[in-house]
Amino acid sequence: xxxxxxxxTPASLKQDMERLFLKKKLMGFALPALIxxxxxxxxxxxxxxxxxxxxxxxNAQTLVSDTYSYxxxxxxxxxxxxxxxxxxxxxxxxxxxxxxxxxVTLAAGAEGETVIDLENGHLVRFGSDSIEYDIPGYGLVRAxxxxxxxxxxxxxxxxxxxxxxxxKNRLAITTDAGRLTVTRNRAEVFRYFTGWExxxxxxxxxYHGMGLGEVMxxxxxxxxxxxxxxxxxxxxxxxxxxAWAIAETLLMAFLGTIGxxxxxxxxxxxxARNFSPFGPLRFVVRRFFDFLRGVDSLIWTVxxxxxxGPGPLTGALAILVTDTGTFGKIFSEALENVDEKQIxxxxxTGAKPxxxxxxxxxxxxxxxxxxxxxxxxxxxxxxATIIGAITGGGIGLLLTQAIITQKDWxxxxxxxxxxxLMVMMMDWLSGWLRRRLIKGETGKSKRKARADGKAFLLx
Amino acid sequence: xxxxxAAPLTTADIRAQYSEMTRRKRLxxxxxxxxxxxxxxxxxxxxxxxxxxxxxxGITHVFDYPSEVLAEASEKAAELPGHLVNFFPAxxxxxxxxxxxxxxxxxxxxxxxxxxxxxxxxWPRLIPLFRRIMDISRAIPEIxxxxxxxxxxxxxxxxxxxxxxxxxxxALGKLFSEVNENASLKPVEGLESVGGxxxxxxxxxxxxxxxxxxxxxxxxxxxxxxxxxxxxxxxxAGGIGYExxxxxxxxxxxxxxxxxxxxLLFITIVVVDQISSGMRDRLINGAKA
Numbered sequence: 001x002x003x004x005x006x007x008x009t010p011a012s013l014k015q016d017m018e019r020l021f022l023k024k025k026l027m028g029f030a031l032p033a034l035i036x037x038x039x040x041x042x043x044x045x046x047x048x049x050x051x052x053x054x055x056x057x058x059n060a061q062t063l064v065s066d067t068y069s070y071x072x073x074x075x076x077x078x079x080x081x082x083x084x085x086x087x088x089x090x091x092x093x094x095x096x097x098x099x100x101x102x103x104v105t106l107a108a109g110a111e112g113e114t115v116i117d118l119e120n121g122h123l124v125r126f127g128s129d130s131i132e133y134d135i136p137g138y139g140l141v142r143a144x145x146x147x148x149x150x151x152x153x154x155x156x157x158x159x160x161x162x163x164x165x166x167x168k169n170r171l172a173i174t175t176d177a178g179r180l181t182v183t184r185n186r187a188e189v190f191r192y193f194t195g196w197e198x199x200x201x202x203x204x205x206x207y208h209g210m211g212l213g214e215v216m217x218x219x220x221x222x223x224x225x226x227x228x229x230x231x232x233x234x235x236x237x238x239x240x241x242x243a244w245a246i247a248e249t250l251l252m253a254f255l256g257t258i259g260x261x262x263x264x265x266x267x268x269x270x271x272a273r274n275f276s277p278f279g280p281l282r283f284v285v286r287r288f289f290d291f292l293r294g295v296d297s298l299i300w301t302v303x304x305x306x307x308x309g310p311g312p313l314t315g316a317l318a319i320l321v322t323d324t325g326t327f328g329k330i331f332s333e334a335l336e337n338v339d340e341k342q343i344x345x346x347x348x349t350g351a352k353p354x355x356x357x358x359x360x361x362x363x364x365x366x367x368x369x370x371x372x373x374x375x376x377x378x379x380x381x382x383x384a385t386i387i388g389a390i391t392g393g394g395i396g397l398l399l400t401q402a403i404i405t406q407k408d409w410x411x412x413x414x415x416x417x418x419x420x421l422m423v424m425m426m427d428w429l430s431g432w433l434r435r436r437l438i439k440g441e442t443g444k445s446k447r448k449a450r451a452d453g454k455a456f457l458l459x
Numbered sequence: 460x461x462x463x464x465a466a467p468l469t470t471a472d473i474r475a476q477y478s479e480m481t482r483r484k485r486l487x488x489x490x491x492x493x494x495x496x497x498x499x500x501x502x503x504x505x506x507x508x509x510x511x512x513x514x515x516x517g518i519t520h521v522f523d524y525p526s527e528v529l530a531e532a533s534e535k536a537a538e539l540p541g542h543l544v545n546f547f548p549a550x551x552x553x554x555x556x557x558x559x560x561x562x563x564x565x566x567x568x569x570x571x572x573x574x575x576x577x578x579x580x581x582w583p584r585l586i587p588l589f590r591r592i593m594d595i596s597r598a599i600p601e602i603x604x605x606x607x608x609x610x611x612x613x614x615x616x617x618x619x620x621x622x623x624x625x626x627x628x629x630a631l632g633k634l635f636s637e638v639n640e641n642a643s644l645k646p647v648e649g650l651e652s653v654g655g656x657x658x659x660x661x662x663x664x665x666x667x668x669x670x671x672x673x674x675x676x677x678x679x680x681x682x683x684x685x686x687x688x689x690x691x692x693x694x695x696a697g698g699i700g701y702e703x704x705x706x707x708x709x710x711x712x713x714x715x716x717x718x719x720x721x722x723l724l725f726i727t728i729v730v731v732d733q734i735s736s737g738m739r740d741r742l743i744n745g746a747k748a
Contacts, residue, residue, distance in 0.1 A: 035562060039562065051615075054613045251502050311509055311510030382600045390690070403606045419600065423599075
């Protein structure tokens with residue numbers, strides 16, 4: 001004690017404290033400064049200033065407006081003056097020959113006039129050889145497309161407003177009511193509507209345009225099968241394919257996670273110090289786990305896709321291989337932490353080795369095992385979406401396909417909503433199962449498990 | 460009570476009841492196991508049926524591609540160091556994406572977690588709102604945001620960074636709010652009593668308590684984000700994944716490049732894994748001591 005007293009004079013204590021404070025103060029400034037410097041470096045390394053010029057506002061506008069609205073195309077083929085009406089200009093959304101929505105009056109004969117009412121006084125007329133657009137507050141625009149002379153446009157006197165673009169071969173008018181484009185070969189009118197078109201029934205279904213009440217009445221009078229058939233086989237939204245894709249994604253996650261658990265458990269016994277007497281074997285299995293985890297799921301996906309081709313099986317196997325490594329590590333750590341007393345107790349009753357494992361060990365690691373499996377099941381639903389986008393399977397494939405077309409943004413929005421709902425549902429389900437199956441998981445034990453940072457691996 | 464005293468249970472009764480219970484339990488366990496196995500088998504068959512190549516054909520070819528890659532890489536072993544140097548900038552880009560998105564994610568995750576923890580939130584009524592925001596940003600896979608942003612911003616690291624940062628903010632926000640719930644509120648009350656603003660209370664009262672746990676989770680997230688940013692590169696967001704895709708779609712003749720990229724990615728993941736698990740260990744145990 002005398003030594004301590006001699007050393008700890010108030011002066012030296014004060015000096016120590018001052019040094020400590022100085023260090024903390026410096027750290028307090030150095031750390032944020034370091035992060036700031038790094039972020040500045042990243043800012044320029046990622047070329048953020050140049051980003052502003054690269055942003056495509058046009059694309060952003062298309063994307064946003066397309067997610068909540070759709071357009072109907074009325075197209076006149078200028079070579080034979082035939083008129084067709086199609087939703088989004090797609091063949092699967094086309095009105096049958098001779099039919100049209102009520103805002104389009106089709107020509108009665110070859111010499112007749114097709115009148116398109118864009119509302120608020122905007123009227124487009126496809127005549128026998130010229131196209132007229134009556135714009136309220138501006139005047140009448142007439143365009144005559146011919147093969148020889150291109151598009152001849154006649155505009156009201158005065159300057160051409162900026163929402164009209166005229167060139168030799170093209171006339172484009174964009175108003176609030178819609179859009180008209182005339183080229184040599186065809187004239188096209190877009191009219192925009194809010195909502196997702198043909199979500200329930202396509203035009204060739206007799207149930208298209210019916211109210212919910214009427215559909216319900218019909219379903220009640222024996223047409224439920226036909227109604228469901230028309231909905232399920234909707235060519236525009238492909239509900240059947242989407243449902244299968246979601247099922248495939250969930251299947252990938254399920255097979256991958258459970259399969260990994262099945263493979264990892266026996267291997268974990270070999271890797272655990274207290275169950276495996278052979279040091280070299282233990283070492284090999286552990287390095288094997290590290291290898292499986294270290295070779296990223298991206299690489300596994302790529303390699304397995306070569307052997308198995310695109311599809312849900314490849315995704316499931318990629319998840320299985322990666323997670324075998326992770327589970328192996330977690331399970332073997334759990335096995336090393338088991339209480340030897342229970343095993344001793346079981347063996348004192350004369351239990352054979354198999355029974356010792358069954359009644360002494362398994363009940364102890366079941367909570368860890370189940371809770372990790374369920375955690376990973378949830379996170380692998382997300383991974384399966386991503387892997388599906390790489391290998392081609394499940395909802396990830398549909399999503400990438402829809403994004404690549406760069407025009408079906410309403411479908412992209414639909415898939416995104418479905419994915420979010422799917423993941424949140426799995427999150428909820430895995431949490432519910434965890435609470436139901438593992439009764440011991442209360443707030444306190446959870447806290448203890450989390451504080452032990454080593455055993456806890458994030459999915 | 461009268462019943463019990465009237466007919467006391469004999470040992471035989473107890474044994475009969477116990478074995479009855481055990482039998483029922485075994486039966487239920489057996490049924491669950493059978494259903495589960497059937498589910499696995501059916502799932503496997505479905506997945507196999509919907510796959511382009513079947514499992515039994517594929518399993519014999521699993522090692523074809525790796526062995527081709529290895530054969531070509533060992534043939535051109537002399538060029539490997541050159542490739543490693545060539546692809547190093549791409550690796551740095553991938554690491555930068557992961558680090559920047561982790562930092563941004565930590566900032567937003569901290570804010571979200573503080574806003575959604577009872578006792579710390581400045582607007583307690585809005586806690587459910589911030590919880591939902593976290594849930595949704597956690598539920599969106601990175602690839603979804605990345606692909607949409609690539610359409611808007613063009614390819615490059617920024618879409619990937621934003622996508623990963625959003626997901627990280629959600630995931631860390633949830634973990635952080637669990638840490639916050641275990642933090643003592645006394646420093647916060649103390650600071651409040653001397654008139655500290657919300658920012659001061661959080662920065663001086665909460666963050667010092669939860670800091671080590673935050674850093675440990677952030678390191679864990681950094682590991683995950685390296686993998687994620689490699690994957691996002693594969694769909695067009697720059698970095699090592701993009702180079703891998705190029706080398707792969709070229710096919711034979713560039714397998715040595717693919718091998719170099721595999722090697723770089725593998726080494727990076729293992730090294731970061733080791734460093735971060737060492738640091739986490741020290742943080743957690745140091746915080747306890």
